[in-house]
Amino acid sequence: MSSQYKAGIAVGILIGIGLYFLLITWILPVMSKWKWIYT
Amino acid sequence: MGEEKEKRGLSRRDFVKGLVVGGSAGFIASMGIYSYGPWRTRHFAKETPKNIDIGECKSVKILNISETSWFDNKTLMGDIKGAGGLLVNQYTYNWPPFTEPKGQLGKGSYEKGIVQIKQWLPNQIEKAWAFQMENAVHPENAGGFSCLIEVEFLDGSKKKILMDAGWSYDWMDKSYQREGIDKMLANNEIDLFFMSHEHFDHFWGLPVVIKYRPDVTMMYPQGFYPEGKQYIKDSGHRGKLIETKPGLTKLWPGVAVYNFAIPIICRVYGEHSFLFNVKDLGLVYLTGCNHQGIIQYVVSARNSVKAEKDKNYGIYGGLHISPFEDWDPKYDDLVIAMRKYGFEKIGCNHCTGIVTAKKFIEAGYPVVQGTARYRSKDKAYLGNGDVIEFKAV
Helix, strand or coil: CCHHHHHHHHHHHHHHHHHHHHHHHHHHHHHCCCHHHHC | CHHHHHHHHHHHHHHHHHHHHHHHHHHHHHHHHHHHCHHHHHHCCCCCCCCECCCCEEEEEEEEEECCCECCHHHHHHHHHHHCCCCCCHHHCCCCCCCCCCCCCCCCCHHHHHHHHHHHCCCCHHHHHHHHHHHCCCHHHECCCEEEEEEEECCCCEEEEEECCCCCHHHHHHHHHHHCHHHHHHCCCCCEEECCCCCHHHHCCHHHHHHHCCCCCEEEECCCCHHHHHHHHHCCCCCCEEEECCEEEEEECCEEEEEEEEEECCCEEEEEEEEEEECCCEEEEEECCCCCCHHHHHHHHHCCECCHHHCEEEEEEECCCCCCCCCCHHHHHHHHHHHHHCCCEEEEEHHHCHHHHHHHHHCCCCECCCCCCCCCCCCCCCCCCCEEEEECC
């Protein structure tokens, strides 16, 4: 396992956590207000 | 120069591969941590307990007149399945008392059934039942749920409530006579006749009650279907009718009714249950079939009323966990969840299921056991003719 691969995993984990955080705190609350989605 | 470039290309590819693996792992791990962490509840609606004061009563005593709504699960489930399943309108089954001549399963209706017996209601229910025995689908399987509630208030006065009317005219008439309910009705000792919901095994025995007291005050939940409302008229009821609205209704000191606007199997809508705030004990719950579910029942109550000692004390009734004596691992979650509510006295029967009662006992819950008389099948729960009382000593 190269050092670049390990660095990629470390950065990837941080990005993954960040994306999930964005999804929960921003994207889903915004989407939940889209009433047209229920029609 | 070219080798150096190739090396860098490989390193970048390694980094990107790591990024994808790490990103996916981080995202999935976040989902897991979030789902099992305390943050998951942040989207739930915040409910502030309203602490509505319903007052206090001294004690509640319940006589189980009949909890055996039907006598054979297999027969009942076979009929329901044969008629089209659990969502089919209960009035179409050709079950008693709404059968047409030589009624066929699932082909009936309220209108076709009631014309056969209307002339005998409420005073000649024996004739009406004899017609069912000849024509209905499995009339011998019908029983019924009904109980008598005696509330004692702090000033020493008492009120009696008859909850539900059962199903079979024959079974309910004999059960009422066995427990002296017929005389209580005739002597006007019953202050309120309370219909928990419209299900066949709680409601269709109505003419038996009406026979003994046509002008009894009757309370039922909003959501009765036109057939049910017509049946109240066709049974000969002449008393006051009170329809409860969704939410809390205060009745007497320490006594309230909570109406849950919920769809229920066999095309029924809405059920209401009692809340008693018993002095020095806590909140006592009393339900017919508890289709709202134990968690919704307790949480709604605790978020609404001020409870003595700020706690739950007891519960009685059908808790609707394994009514057909089946079991599913998800029911284990309910059994485990019950501990959280801290009940100190549990009187269950009917649609709770014997299996569930035994699971409660195994879990160490304070289940009041019965005597298994009058066709009740097991001592694991309160059977026909058994009594439970919630009173501070």
